[in-house]
Amino acid sequence: MFTGIIQAVGHIHSLTEKGGGDARVTIAGGGLNLNDVALGDSIACNGVCLTVVERTAEHYSVDVSAETFNCTTGFAPGEAVNLEKALRLSDHLGGHLVSGHVDGVGEVIHFAPVSAADQAASWRLDIRAPGALARYIAVKGSVAVNGVSLTVNTVHGDEFSINLIPHTLENTMLGRLKTGSKVNLEADMLARYAERLLAYTNEPDKD
Numbered sequence: 001m002f003t004g005i006i007q008a009v010g011h012i013h014s015l016t017e018k019g020g021g022d023a024r025v026t027i028a029g030g031g032l033n034l035n036d037v038a039l040g041d042s043i044a045c046n047g048v049c050l051t052v053v054e055r056t057a058e059h060y061s062v063d064v065s066a067e068t069f070n071c072t073t074g075f076a077p078g079e080a081v082n083l084e085k086a087l088r089l090s091d092h093l094g095g096h097l098v099s100g101h102v103d104g105v106g107e108v109i110h111f112a113p114v115s116a117a118d119q120a121a122s123w124r125l126d127i128r129a130p131g132a133l134a135r136y137i138a139v140k141g142s143v144a145v146n147g148v149s150l151t152v153n154t155v156h157g158d159e160f161s162i163n164l165i166p167h168t169l170e171n172t173m174l175g176r177l178k179t180g181s182k183v184n185l186e187a188d189m190l191a192r193y194a195e196r197l198l199a200y201t202n203e204p205d206k207d
Contacts, residue, residue: 003096029083034058049101
């Protein structure tokens with residue numbers, strides 16, 4: 001479990017294919033403190049929960065399955081990635097509860113400063129979500145974009161917008177996005193539970 005508060009921006013150092021579509025991916029930590037990371041621990045990479053199988057002082061490796069590659073984006077060598085170590089029960093929950101199980105891949109359709117006169121101010125990011133995922137995204141609700149906990153400002157069909165403050169732009173890889181970029185999306189898990197509860201409540205009595 002994670003919070004969506006990014007701890008470092010690393011990059012994909014290398015990718016070695018293992019057959020069957022699987023691969024071992026080595027990630028440069030970008031200053032992430034790996035001293036307390038043990039083999040078997042989880043680290044979110046662009047919002048994808050992955051298990052550490054090898055570690056040095058500055059790099060760690062994970063095994064990525066073909067299924068994960070099919071459902072996510074952001075594993076090309078050299079690509080910048082948001083990193084967050086797994087949440088401890090004593091940690092502050094600064095964002096929202098993020099499972100690290102990506103729901104789908106969205107596409108950036110607009111990314112520009114809110115004020116053309118002040119590009120150092122906040123930026124507006126518009127994303128098109130997959131149709132099956134869009135119903136879980138609500139105004140003022142939470143969504144994880146490449147692992148970053150963000151608040152939804154507007155929703156129009158399968159498109160939604162968020163504002164990124166300068167701190168987020170400077171401390172995550174979201175500032176490197178552009179129109180057409182693909183991003184990993186995870187909806188607020190509370191929306192999924194609410195949908196299931198409503199569906200269960202409305203199911204005909206099977207007894």
